[in-house]
Amino acid sequence: xxxxxxxxxxxxxxxxxxxxxxxxxxxxxxxxxxxxxxxxxxxxxxxxxxxxxxxxxxxxxxxxxxxxxxxxxxxxxxxxxxxxxxxxxxxxxxxxxxxxxxxxxxxxxxxxxxxxxxxxxxxxxxxxxxxxxxxxxxxxxxxxxxxxxxxxxxxxxxxxxxxxxxxxxxxxxxxxxxxxxxxxxxxxxxxxxxxxxxxxxx
Amino acid sequence: xxxxxxxxxxxxxxxxxxxxxxxxxxxxxxxxxxxxxxxxxxxxxxxxxxxxxxxxxxxxxxxxxxxxxxxxxxxxxxxxxxxxxxxxxxxxxxxxxxxxxxxxxxxxxxxxxxxxxxxxxxxxxxxxxxxxxxxxxxxxxxxxxxxxxxxxxxxxxxxxxxxxxxxxxxxxxxxxxxxxxxxxxxxxxxxxxxxxxxxxxxxxxxxxxxxxxxxxxxxxxxxxxxxxxxxxxxxxxxxxxxxxxxxxxxxxxxxxxxxxxxxxxxxxxxxxxxxxxxxxxxxxxxxxxxxxxxxxxxxxxxxxxxx
Numbered sequence: 215x216x217x218x219x220x221x222x223x224x225x226x227x228x229x230x231x232x233x234x235x236x237x238x239x240x241x242x243x244x245x246x247x248x249x250x251x252x253x254x255x256x257x258x259x260x261x262x263x264x265x266x267x268x269x270x271x272x273x274x275x276x277x278x279x280x281x282x283x284x285x286x287x288x289x290x291x292x293x294x295x296x297x298x299x300x301x302x303x304x305x306x307x308x309x310x311x312x313x314x315x316x317x318x319x320x321x322x323x324x325x326x327x328x329x330x331x332x333x334x335x336x337x338x339x340x341x342x343x344x345x346x347x348x349x350x351x352x353x354x355x356x357x358x359x360x361x362x363x364x365x366x367x368x369x370x371x372x373x374x375x376x377x378x379x380x381x382x383x384x385x386x387x388x389x390x391x392x393x394x395x396x397x398x399x400x401x402x403x404x405x406x407x408x409x410x411x412x413x414x415x416x
Numbered sequence: 417x418x419x420x421x422x423x424x425x426x427x428x429x430x431x432x433x434x435x436x437x438x439x440x441x442x443x444x445x446x447x448x449x450x451x452x453x454x455x456x457x458x459x460x461x462x463x464x465x466x467x468x469x470x471x472x473x474x475x476x477x478x479x480x481x482x483x484x485x486x487x488x489x490x491x492x493x494x495x496x497x498x499x500x501x502x503x504x505x506x507x508x509x510x511x512x513x514x515x516x517x518x519x520x521x522x523x524x525x526x527x528x529x530x531x532x533x534x535x536x537x538x539x540x541x542x543x544x545x546x547x548x549x550x551x552x553x554x555x556x557x558x559x560x561x562x563x564x565x566x567x568x569x570x571x572x573x574x575x576x577x578x579x580x581x582x583x584x585x586x587x588x589x590x591x592x593x594x595x596x597x598x599x600x601x602x603x604x605x606x607x608x609x610x611x612x613x614x615x616x617x618x619x620x621x622x623x624x625x626x627x628x629x630x631x632x633x634x635x636x637x638x639x640x641x642x643x644x645x646x647x648x649x650x651x652x653x654x655x656x657x658x659x660x661x662x663x664x665x666x667x668x669x670x671x672x673x674x675x676x677x678x679x680x681x682x683x684x685x686x687x688x689x690x691x692x693x694x695x696x697x698x699x700x701x702x703x704x705x706x707x708x709x710x711x712x713x714x715x716x717x718x719x720x721x722x723x
Contacts, residue, residue, distance in 0.1 A: 225448070226448070226685055227447070227448040227449045227469060227685060228444075228445055228447060228448060228449075229441075229444040229445055229447060230447070230448065231447070232444060248685070248686070263444070263445045264445050264446075264447075264448070264449070264469070265445065265446070265449060265469040265470075265505055265506075267464060267467070267504065267505060268449055268467045268468070268469050268505075268681070271467045271681075272467060272681070272682075272685055275682070276685075276686075296445070297445070308504075310464070310504055311465075312465075325504060326504065330506075330526050330528055331442055331506065331527075331528035331529065331552060331553065332433065332434075332523065332526060332528075332551050332552055333433065334433065334438045334441075334442060335431040335432055335433045335435075335438060336430070336431060336432045336435055336437060336438060337430045337431035337432070338430045352437055352438060352441055353431075353438075354438060354441050354442050354445060355442070355445075355506065355528070372431075373431075390441060393437060393441045393444065394437075
């Protein structure tokens with residue numbers, strides 16, 4: 215087994231390209247995942263930013279939702295940004311009719327909580343587990359986490375709202391590290407995938 | 417021109433709204449998706465249910481603007497607000513070219529993107545709006561690379577190839593997207609000495625020309641628009657290099673809008689899988705009738721508006 219983990223980016227819609235670049239920069243082999251058979255071949259998965267309603271619908275329509283839930287339940291590391299955070303929430307506060315999530319993190323997420331595009335912003339965010347300076351947080355029509363269950367750890371807050379969470383092998387941020395050129399958060403995730411591979415091969 | 421480089425490490429006030437990174441980043445989230453023209457809240461819901469990543473709120477789709485003639489303007493604020501309330505996906509709306517007051521109104525209504533659009537009747541025959549002056553990001557049309565870069569220099573955070581709106585004919589969309597992609601490919605082959613002359617020829621800022629030559633792509637997201645009517649049309653534009661598609665009259669001027677909308681979304685995601693595009697193309701009912709672009713008088717070609 216090669217030491218370089220293979221990490222997929224769910225490529226149904228969204229800023230897939232930026233995640234592929236960030237993962238490659240963080241020393242992973244990155245590839246697009248649109249089909250169940252492609253999902254089966256990766257060690258971890260990123261669910262990108264995009265429109266959560268669109269991603270959810272396409273995932274159900276093309277048969278990726280159930281296999282994805284199964285793999286997350288079985289412990290595959292996942293990382294979701296913005297729409298991806300919504301997809302990893304066990305519960306959405308105000309879902310659109312029929313909007314399903316993958317789940318994996320015991321949290322309640324409020325969609326577009328920081329407002330519409332005119333309220334989208336950049337701010338420095340201190341993320342637990344990321345060494346050095348604060349991360350440049352790019353928040354675009356971003357969600358926040360209303361509350362987390364006992365198993366989930368809050369990694370970052372902005373303005374009193376939870377914007378980064380980790381539960382076991384699942385990681386989620388309201389903001390978009392993939393848009394900044396700073397790959398430390400992706401590095402954290404790649405480390406999670408690598409640790410999981412080592413644990414599984416023992 | 418540091419404000420054209422969202423990834424350069426410039427310190428920003430924290431928190432900062434309306435930055436180039438936030439505006440361009442918004443368009444990055446739309447990639448791989450379909451943006452649909454809608455004229456009522458009900459149509460907006462149909463679009464959202466079909467998997468649209470955003471809707472364009474307007475009073476008349478381009479096909480009707482063509483038919484009705486007269487001056488086409490920004491839509492009624494009540495109508496735009498009705499659509500904003502009806503859906504949770506982003507809502508875009510159109511201002512006339514150079515009509516920066518219409519753009520100010522749209523920003524105050526809280527739309528997520530402003531399309532400074534040639535589909536409406538231009539308000540200024542010399543100047544486009546100064547888009548850096550707004551918090552709301554802009555998308556603009558372009559028929560070639562120089563036009564795209566001039567719009568980006570004015571602050572556009574997203575570009576769409578123009579095509580010929582309201583015709584249901586993809587030929588102009590193909591022409592404009594190929595033109596932009598070909599010109600980018602040509603820049604890639606230039607050495608530094610040649611980029612100054614290229615900038616002059618493109619009538620675009622040298623810094624932007626250099627950036628495109630280095631990136632091999634525009635510094636903002638590039639969608640395709642103007643004539644997409646079928647799932648195969650959408651997949652064609654994606655295979656030609658569009659990062660997503662706008663569909664105007666093609667959906668709600670067809671026989672079964674909900675079905676066609678969902679089919680175009682599927683074909684846009686799986687644009688490189690002919691089996692899925694084939695399945696998406698089955699039993700969609702009547703497509704919009706369409707217009708042959710070579711019989712269209714020069715004065716009725718929207719793509720000629722803007723420069």
